[in-house]
Amino acid sequence: MSPLGPKKKGIRFNLYWMYSLIALVLIGLYYMNDNTMSKEVNWTEFEKIAKEGGITRLTVFAKKDYAEAQLNDSTAKAVFKTDKINGKPVIYTNIPSGDSFAKTLDTWKKEDGFNAEVYYENSSDLTNILWSVGPFILLIVFWIYLARRMTNQGGGGSGGVFNVGKAKAQLFDKDGAVKVTFNDVAGLSEAKQEVEEIVEFLKNPNRYTDLGGKIPKGALLVGPPGTGKTLLAKAVAGEANVPFFSLSGSDFVEMFVGVGASRVRDLFRQAKEKAPCIVFIDEIDAVGRARGKNPNMGSNDERENTLNQLLTEMDGFGSNSGVIILAATNRADILDKALLRAGRFDRQIYVELPELNDRKEIFKVHLRNVKIDDSVDVDLLARQTPGFSGADIANVCNEAALIAARKNKKSVQRQDFMDAVDRIVGGLEKRSKITTQEEKRSIAIHEAGHASISWLLRYANPLIKVTIVPRGRALGAAWYLPEERQITTREQMLDEMCATLGGRAAEEVFLGRISTGASNDLERVTKQAYAMVVYFGMSEKLPNLSYYDSTGQEYGFTKPYSEDTAKLIDEEVSKIVSEQYERAKKILKENADKHAQLAEVLISREVIFSEDVEHIFGKRPWVSRSEEILQDEESAKQEGEKAEKETQEKDLSTGNDNTHERENKTEEKPEKDSENT
Numbered sequence: 225m226s227p228l229g230p231k232k233k234g235i236r237f238n239l240y241w242m243y244s245l246i247a248l249v250l251i252g253l254y255y256m257n258d259n260t261m262s263k264e265v266n267w268t269e270f271e272k273i274a275k276e277g278g279i280t281r282l283t284v285f286a287k288k289d290y291a292e293a294q295l296n297d298s299t300a301k302a303v304f305k306t307d308k309i310n311g312k313p314v315i316y317t318n319i320p321s322g323d324s325f326a327k328t329l330d331t332w333k334k335e336d337g338f339n340a341e342v343y344y345e346n347s348s349d350l351t352n353i354l355w356s357v358g359p360f361i362l363l364i365v366f367w368i369y370l371a372r373r374m375t376n377q378g379g380g381g382s383g384g385v386f387n388v389g390k391a392k393a394q395l396f397d398k399d400g401a402v403k404v405t406f407n408d409v410a411g412l413s414e415a416k417q418e419v420e421e422i423v424e425f426l427k428n429p430n431r432y433t434d435l436g437g438k439i440p441k442g443a444l445l446v447g448p449p450g451t452g453k454t455l456l457a458k459a460v461a462g463e464a465n466v467p468f469f470s471l472s473g474s475d476f477v478e479m480f481v482g483v484g485a486s487r488v489r490d491l492f493r494q495a496k497e498k499a500p501c502i503v504f505i506d507e508i509d510a511v512g513r514a515r516g517k518n519p520n521m522g523s524n525d526e527r528e529n530t531l532n533q534l535l536t537e538m539d540g541f542g543s544n545s546g547v548i549i550l551a552a553t554n555r556a557d558i559l560d561k562a563l564l565r566a567g568r569f570d571r572q573i574y575v576e577l578p579e580l581n582d583r584k585e586i587f588k589v590h591l592r593n594v595k596i597d598d599s600v601d602v603d604l605l606a607r608q609t610p611g612f613s614g615a616d617i618a619n620v621c622n623e624a625a626l627i628a629a630r631k632n633k634k635s636v637q638r639q640d641f642m643d644a645v646d647r648i649v650g651g652l653e654k655r656s657k658i659t660t661q662e663e664k665r666s667i668a669i670h671e672a673g674h675a676s677i678s679w680l681l682r683y684a685n686p687l688i689k690v691t692i693v694p695r696g697r698a699l700g701a702a703w704y705l706p707e708e709r710q711i712t713t714r715e716q717m718l719d720e721m722c723a724t725l726g727g728r729a730a731e732e733v734f735l736g737r738i739s740t741g742a743s744n745d746l747e748r749v750t751k752q753a754y755a756m757v758v759y760f761g762m763s764e765k766l767p768n769l770s771y772y773d774s775t776g777q778e779y780g781f782t783k784p785y786s787e788d789t790a791k792l793i794d795e796e797v798s799k800i801v802s803e804q805y806e807r808a809k810k811i812l813k814e815n816a817d818k819h820a821q822l823a824e825v826l827i828s829r830e831v832i833f834s835e836d837v838e839h840i841f842g843k844r845p846w847v848s849r850s851e852e853i854l855q856d857e858e859s860a861k862q863e864g865e866k867a868e869k870e871t872q873e874k875d876l877s878t879g880n881d882n883t884h885e886r887e888n889k890t891e892e893k894p895e896k897d898s899e900n901t
Contacts, residue, residue: 261304261313270317273299275336282342284325291325292316293340404458410589411582411614412452418573419443419460422548426464426500429546440570441538442549444508446556447575450615453552456575457504460550467501469494473510476530484511484530492537492547499546508551514560531560538568577613580606586614590621599638608645608688610706620644646703650695659699665827666731667692667700670741672823673730674702674723677811679837682846683707683719691831699741714762721749722804722811729808730819753800754793763796815841 265273270293273279278299283292293315295303300313319325332338406416425432425439432439445453461468469491476484495503505511515528538549551569553559563569578586583606591602609617623644628636659667671690678684685704692700709716728742756762759772771784783790812819821840826832838844 261300261310263303263313263315265303265315265317267317267319270315273303273315274332274338274340277337277339278303279338279340282329282340283345284319284342285345289319289321290316291319404455404462406459406463408589409452409455409459410585411578412456412575413582415445415456415573415575416459418571419456420463422550423460423464426466426502426546426548429500439546440548441567442551442569444556444564444569444572445550445552445575446572447554448577448613449554450613451575451577452614453575454504454506455614457502457506457550457552461502461504464502467498469498469501469503470506471504472506473508473512476511476534477527484526485533488530488533488537495547501547503547503549505549505551507553508563509553509555509558512551512553512559512563514558531563535560535562535568577611578617580610583609583612583617586617587621590618594621594625595635597635597637600636600641601638604638605641605645607705608642608703616648620648623647646689646695649703650698650701652695659694663699664692665823666735666739667741668823668826669730669734669819670727670739671700671702672819672826673726673728673808673812675726675832675837676730676815676819676822676841677726677808678702678704678723679841679844680811680815681719681723683713683716684723685720686844687834687837689831689833690826690837692826693830698744714756717752717756717762718800718804721752721801722808724749724752725801725805725808726812729805730812733809733812734816734819734823749801749804750797753797756800757793757796763800765792765796 270291273295274282274293276299278295279293280296281294285291295313295315297309300309301307303315304313329338329342406420409416422440422443429439445456447453457470458468471491476487491503495501511527511530511534513527513531515531549569556564556572564572584602587602587605591600605620609620612620620641621644624636624640627643627647628640631640633640671692675687675690678687685706688703688705690700690702695701707716724745725742727745728738731738731742757766759770761768761770766789773784785793818840822832822837825836825840
């Protein structure tokens with residue numbers, strides 16, 4: 225069941241009750257605000273009006289010796305002395321008794337022609353009291369019932385409208401069913417080392433306090449989305465075996481003034497009662513945004529009050545011994561500086577995108593519950609998913625299982641994972657998209673241009689697969705194995721730009737025309753050339769200059785350089801792109817035959833792999849960075865095994881020598897004994 229289902233049902237239920245409440249209020253107002261004109265008269269005046277025929281309806285309350293008469297309009301105007309009559313005007317008077325009044329009515333009918341409708345009511349005083357005060361009682365009872373129901377069901381906030389200032393934190397106790405440990409967190413070795421120390425603080429605080437150290441009050445997890453910040457916080461709670469309060473930064477935000485600060489106070493009150501414990505605030509930037517930025521008619525006052533209360537609770541006059549605050553955000557640049565200082569968040573832990581080895585470990589964790597066969601290569605999967613976060617890798621494994629189940633397979637195979645990566649990166653295949661033979665040939669020549677130049681350039685990314693089957697919004701796509709470099713040289717960036725422009729260059733060289741299919745390529749190349757000139761200082765006319773702002777603040781309408789420099793930047797960017805475009809055309813002209821073979825294979829098969837490109841162009845003379853890393857790891861492994869083997873042989877030979885020595889000593893010992901004897 226979706227978690228949104230019960231909430232929608234509860235909202236509908238409360239609305240129905242609200243409609244009922246409004247209806248009851250209207251009914252009560254109808255009874256309480258009766259504007260009918262009424263007047264008490266004496267018996268003589270009442271008898272006169274009755275004999276003159278001014279009564280249209282007469283109600284006799286026999287048990288109360290009381291009569292009420294409804295008047296016609298002309299008589300009512302004379303009795304109330306007004307020309308404006310509201311409702312049905314009535315008069316009432318006391319009668320001697322019910323029996324005698326009945327005789328009087330008979331006399332009026334015979335002598336005076338009294339013809340009004342007569343009704344007898346036997347209601348008691350209790351009935352009249354209920355009719356008069358009943359709506360009040362009903363409204364009060366219904367309001368109490370509604371308030372208690374909203375309180376029990378959590379309507380109007382955590383604990384209902386009367387508990388709107390209570391914290392919405394979800395408590396995970398150490399005896400709960402949810403258990404997450406560091407074994408469930410793959411990769412992130414440096415981040416885990418940081419948070420493992422927090423676990424030690426909670427388990428053995430005396431180990432640090434005895435030396436005069438203070439337990440850190442908070443740790444901030446910073447990193448891109450999907451890298452495992454929340455999972456890391458849950459693992460800390462699972463390893464420390466302490467209560468774990470989890471909530472989001474938006475849970476403090478409320479439309480009522482003062483509610484956010486009240487919830488902060490209530491959260492820390494609960495945390496102190498459960499100490500030692502961990503308080504985890506996810507997406508803290510919702511409440512921790514820097515103060516004084518873009519004030520908008522006081523709209524930020526409530527959020528700033530909440531932040532001020534959070535700052536006070538984290539490092540105020542009071543002591544929060546045993547309470548550690550963990551927070552996560554991917555927008556650390558917009559947080560308030562007072563929140564980031566030591567004493568509140570003592571350490572910032574950067575949870576970055578996983579590298580090659582980390583992705584291997586993450587794949588192994590997510591493949592525990594997936595039935596795979598021997599064709600699945602975890603190393604290849606890790607190399608084919610550069611830039612993927614932990615959440616993306618989990619999505620790849622799940623998508624591969626769904627694809628295998630769709631094909632009625634007993635296990636998930638290597639091709640299923642390849643299809644899953646293609647599905648996530650490129651989108652769903654659209655074989656039903658209508659393309660003519662001319663368009664298909666143009667797409668094949670374009671993609672073959674990318675594949676050819678990337679294969680012939682040293683620093684271009686190695687090719688994995690090329691397809692002309694439409695995926696998502698793309699008519700064709702090429703998959704490469706990006707080099708995860710720590711630093712990038714100018715030559716490497718130029719080779720990548722040249723390979724990216726290979727598609728447009730192939731269209732111009734072999735078709736004699738260009739199309740809009742290279743729009744994405746041109747966008748990437750322009751941004752890369754601009755970065756080379758403006759950020760990395762890799763241009764001839766503007767060397768060693770960088771206009772990048774590392775603080776993350778935008779310049780707005782002003783630039784940190786003059787108009788002449790801006791023109792020079794445009795010229796340098798255009799020059800770099802033009803040079804690489806001409807270079808791409810030159811390479812394609814020199815290898816026109818091989819490019820044509822590759823394009824024909826792509827048209828006939830629609831999908832080609834690196835083996836097909838190698839068969840046409842030959843083996844690449846350069847080794848990619850990932851292959852170098854694998855070779856280094858393999859050589860290091862072999863050297864380690866060799867050193868271990870030599871050590872074992874040395875220990876074995878040393879052990880034999882000791883054995884001989886022990887035997888010689890054993891033989892000498894009896895001789896000494898005999899001499900002593």
